[in-house]
Amino acid sequence: MENSVDTLWFEIRNAFDMTQVAEGLLDWMPRLLSAFMILVLFWALWRMILRALAALLRRGGIDATLSMLIQSAAKVTVLSIGVVSALGQVGVDITGLLTGVGVLGLTIGFAARDALSNMISGFFILWDRPFTIGDLIEIGGSYGRVDTITLRTTRVVTVDGRMLAIPNTEIVNNTVTSYTNFPHLRLDMAFTVAVTEDLSKVRRSALSICEGDNQLMDDPPPAVVVTALNDYNVGMELRAWLKDENTHIPARLALRERLFEALRSAGIEMPFETLSLTPIEVYGPVTEPKEKTPRS
Template identity: 35%
Template sequence: MVAFDEPLPYIGVTPFQLVSALIILIVGYVVAKILVGIFKRGLRKTKLPPLVIEFLGRFLAVLLYVTVIIVALGAVGVSVSSLILGLSAVIGLILGFGLQDTLTNLAAGVWIAALRPIDVDEVVEVGGKTGKVKAVGIMSTELLTPDNKLITIPNKLVWGSVITNYTRMPTRRVDVDVGVAYGTDLDRAIKLAIDLMKNHPKVLDDPEPGVVITALADSSINLQLRAWAKTEDYWAVKGDLTKGIYELYTREGIEIPFPQLDVHLKEK
């Protein structure tokens, strides 16, 4: 039976060292979580936005976890100084082989957190991907799509792309397209559409709702209803107006045509 202070076969580490390293890992992990929590609670008392707080919290967590791992390795007899030197050499080698994208993503994450073109829980479009911002980490940004898919985008692509923020502004314009048949009384059709929008409880009075003619298409005169609503009411208003204009025009006898093709056969 091996004594508690005698090295184990093959690995040359005593049971005492293994237990000490395990205790350091467990206690260090718990302490790191507590410190990160205290750090983030302290930042929340400032005027920093939630996105910046989350970014700084994740950055501190990574530093603390790396420190705990190094201390645990030191407890089993690994030379910490040589380990740090080795890590530095590895990092230098990695950067020398063209993985400087890591630093680029890190720098981009700092700029995103500082300038805040996006923020947590905002709905944005980045690089052709649309979703709600869940987090901006050290290396990447996470978006949650409406159908519950989690998209991870490297920060350098977020910072280097055109960003469309759908929910940053307090109000949005709701556009609903509808076509009416040629020969329709346009003044009447427009007035009915405007009345529909004005009577909707979530459509704002200022700016006033309006209707414009957008095209003289092959089989219809295309109209666009334009109503302003609070950003959180956008989809509700769009759905109501789309359904409402169809029902209203049907009830009032205004034809909404659909594309059709007439084929004439010529007999010889």
């Protein structure tokens, strides 16, 4: 028992022998110093790359969100190479480390494949730029202004103040309508009139609501066209170009109301398809259907 205690005490004393600790530090000092210098070198290299990359992205007119994404990716790449080089300098097995990181990455990627799919779609949205922050868009029946574009979702604020977080894969796989890609937007107001109405009178009445409206453009001028010849009515459409596309919702609502009032004031009939039901009188006694008797 005493021999075991003495042996344990000897091992503990050797483990905390300051002479051996100092010798170990002296042996490791050159490697640690080299690793530190490598990290400092790669950090300085990253700062130089950042300045050059930022200037290049500004000259290329790259979107601010995409610019931040590119800079972050470049930072992770450069500093990761620096960390790996520093670890190799102190004797870490880089091959085994990279193998473990690769296996871990595959496991995480399989478990989070939906999130990764959204991130890849977000990268394509930022790169292709079908719309930018502040644009008015419509997708899948949802309409609003783009508030934020991230790698996972695109956040859209609707006209009634709701925030929609739309997955980027849904945006990539569906048709997106943008109302602000061009400086002007055309309002199309569909309506119907009776087949007996004078189309010239209808056209004058519809165009009268556009006169003096400062929200509408004079060139190209508003127009009224026939769009359909139906069995019960004539389909027509008032087309007017809006100066500011950001006001198209209130302008559309106001123009539709004024169009209805103008047509009604002019006595123009606006029929719609109806279904008439005529009751039929049945003469004679009504016999009830006989009940079927089950077979035995």
